[in-house]
Amino acid sequence: MAELITLARPYAKAAFAYARDIGDLAGWATQLETLAAVSGYGKAKDVVTSPSMTPEQQANALIGVCGEQLDEKVKNFVQLLAESKRLALLPEVFTLFDALKTAQEQAVDVSLTTAFELDDASQQKLADALSAKLARKVKVNTAVDEQLLAGVIIKAGDLVIDGSMRGRLEKLAKAINS
Structure with a gap:
């Protein structure tokens, strides 16, 4: 578990820094929470961790399930995670992002x-x-x-x-x- 948190930390920090800079912490938190929930559930979890699918296919499948709940910047973030083979880290990314958001908001x-x-x-x-x-x-x-x-x-x-x-x-x- 500690390894997953370590791997997820730079992505969570980058997402947080971007969301803070554009003033959309709440929006990003909601979208990351949706992605974390979907990516950790049943068949979506199998798709995210499937070695037989390309990273692009994995990202497109996840984005397709979440649909219009994701804006373009978050979709790009999902694509980046997929290219790095880190889609399975979405629950940890959300957890860390939420902790950073809570600390920021005191x-x-x-x-x-x-x-x-x-x-x-x-x-x-x-x-x-x-x-x-x-x-x-x-x-x-x-x-x-x-x-x-x-x-x-x-x-x-x-x-x-x-x-x-x-x-x-x-x-x-x-x-x-x-």
Whole structure:
């Protein structure tokens, strides 16, 4: 896996630099996400890795599946990847591109796991507090885990804040047992 990331990094950086320079990070991210999803799925994955097809055939097949969702510059990028026999790296290219985009936008993806569904006002209040604490824009993804009993678990990159009742009870049990 590390080798794939290493191989994908220069392509992701080049795509990012170009998209940043033309002011279309969101557009490129969407198109690369589409390409990554298509190239990693079933028969499209077989086409992208097929040794019996020429790079041009592979690129044209992938572009044909994605259709009008790709602009000309992204199609050229796909052709370049195909010529270099790197189409299979599209999922890694997208992952790296998205990480660069997030860093550029000074944003962070935050996962909120709660015991019950939060209303929009509560989610926004938590997002605002986290945005102030992390000094970044916060993109919130929520999930419900009924085993938590109450509270919330917040994950933002390496940061984990366990404010759940289950977590508190586990800490209390460890304190009592030690």
